[in-house]
Structures are given as structure tokens and as C-alpha cells.
Amino acid sequence: MPSVKPNSTISEYQDFVQQVYGLHNMRNYSVGNLLTNTQRFAMRGLKGIRKKDREKTKINLLLSLSWLMSIMNHLHIQIEDEIWSRFPYLCSYCSTCPCSCKEKKVKKRKSIPNNVKALKPATLSDFQKMFRRIYPPEERSLEHGGIHLAEELGEFSESVLTFRGQHKEEDFDKISKEAADLYSCLMGVFNSIEVDVSKELSTLFSNDCHVCKNAPCTCSFDFVAKFKF
Ligand SMILES: [Zn+2]
Ligand SMILES: [Zn+2]
Numbered sequence: 001m002p003s004v005k006p007n008s009t010i011s012e013y014q015d016f017v018q019q020v021y022g023l024h025n026m027r028n029y030s031v032g033n034l035l036t037n038t039q040r041f042a043m044r045g046l047k048g049i050r051k052k053d054r055e056k057t058k059i060n061l062l063l064s065l066s067w068l069m070s071i072m073n074h075l076h077i078q079i080e081d082e083i084w085s086r087f088p089y090l091c092s093y094c095s096t097c098p099c100s101c102k103e104k105k106v107k108k109r110k111s112i113p114n115n116v117k118a119l120k121p122a123t124l125s126d127f128q129k130m131f132r133r134i135y136p137p138e139e140r141s142l143e144h145g146g147i148h149l150a151e152e153l154g155e156f157s158e159s160v161l162t163f164r165g166q167h168k169e170e171d172f173d174k175i176s177k178e179a180a181d182l183y184s185c186l187m188g189v190f191n192s193i194e195v196d197v198s199k200e201l202s203t204l205f206s207n208d209c210h211v212c213k214n215a216p217c218t219c220s221f222d223f224v225a226k227f228k229f
Contacts, residue, residue, distance in 0.1 A: 089118035
């Protein structure tokens with residue numbers, strides 16, 4: 001039975017999503033459908049922030065993250081590689097750790113140096129710790145983290161739309177970068193509400209689909225569209 005373990009890597013989690021949801025996604029979902037689900041669960045997560053409901057935020061953002069993995073599988077992007085090349089223990093914008101975008105009022109993206117010495121985090125959990133170091137949650141409010149997440153989801157959506165319109169290689173590369181930025185913002189909110197993502201995923205996905213308990217998942221399109229926490 002496919003499952004996510006507390007020490008799974010990001011790639012193993014992405015593979016789990018493929019094993020359980022890949023078939024259903026390929027048959028029944030367009031990239032647009034997958035994107036809509038990524039967005040709607042993220043927005044429900046933001047509602048949890050407004051309502052000060054940590055559980056609501058937690059479960060909805062875990063689901064949004066899993067839909068993001070479905071998009072990555074659909075487009076054959078290995079998100080772990082993209083995350084590491086964009087955030088090698090450095091902020092992707094100011095190139096420091098912790099991020100100094102605010103103090104230094106960085107207006108233009110600095111390129112990541114070629115001679116990064118830091119070791120790539122091994123597991124999903126190690127990556128979350130890395131994001132806590134780059135973007136300490138104490139430096140901004142949870143609401144601020146939520147707004148940043150919404151912004152990045154908008155940019156990711158734009159990159160998908162642009163690629164679907166033009167089918168250009170450079171637009172495809174933009175999707176990977178925006179997906180990595182979105183991942184970092186999801187981790188930012190999880191760090192703010194002190195959610196251990198790999199532990200929660202291993203509980204939610206202890207075996208097969210978390211709802212129908214099948215692999216491949218047999219939840220119908222219609223059922224998923226109405227599914228909410
Ligand atoms: Zn920065
Ligand atoms: Zn299912």
C-alpha cells in the first residue's frame with residue numbers, strides 16, 4: 001500500500017500522489033481542473049486563518065499541497081530539484097539566510113551564487129526546517145504569510161495559464177520556479193502555525209487515498225468537487 005512516512009523525501013511524497021491519484025487525474029482532470037482544486041483548498045486554508053481555526057488551515061493547506069503535487073506529476077516536473085535550485089538555504093530573492101529583503105529593501109532579484117556550500121536537505125521535514133531558517137515565522141504575522149501565499153498562488157496560476165496559451169519552453173520553466181515559490185509560501189504558513197508537515201502527511205496518507213482508502217483512488221470527480229473541510 002502506498003503511504004507517506006515521517007521521513008519521506010519530497011520526491012517520495014510526489015511519487016505517492018502519483019501512485020494513488022495519477023490514474024484518476026490523467027483520466028478525469030485537465031491541468032485547469034487540478035489548478036482549481038489547488039486554489040480552492042488554499043483559499044479554504046486562508047479562511048481558517050481569518051477564523052483563527054488552525055485545524056481548518058492545516059488540513060486545507062495539506063490538501064492544496066497534494067493537488068500541487070498532482071500538477072507537478074501531470075507536467076512531469078520534479079519539484080524537489082526545483083525547490084533546491086531556487087532555495088539552496090538562501091532566500092531566492094535577496095540570496096541571504098535568514099532573508100533580509102525587508103531590512104535591505106531589496107528591489108531586484110539577486111542571482112543565487114554558483115558556489116553554494118550548504119548541503120541539500122534530505123527529507124521533506126529537513127526542507128521545512130530549512131524554510132524556517134530562511135524565513136523565520138517570528139519575523140512576520142500569520143496573516144502576512146497568508147497574503148504572501150495568495151500572491152504566489154496567483155503567480156503560479158498565471159504561469160500555468162501562460163504556458164497553456166503559448167506552449168513555449170521558457171514559459172514551462174517559469175511554472176517550475178513559481179511552483180517552488182508557492183511551496184516555500186505553504187511551508188511559511190505551516191511554520192507559522194507550527195505544523196510538522198511530514199508528520200501530518202504520514203497520518204493523513206498512512207495508506208492509499210485518505211477518503212476512499214483505495215489506490216488508485218476511486219473518489220468520483222463530482223464527489224471531490226463537493227468535498228470540503
Ligand atoms: Zn529575501
Ligand atoms: Zn479517493
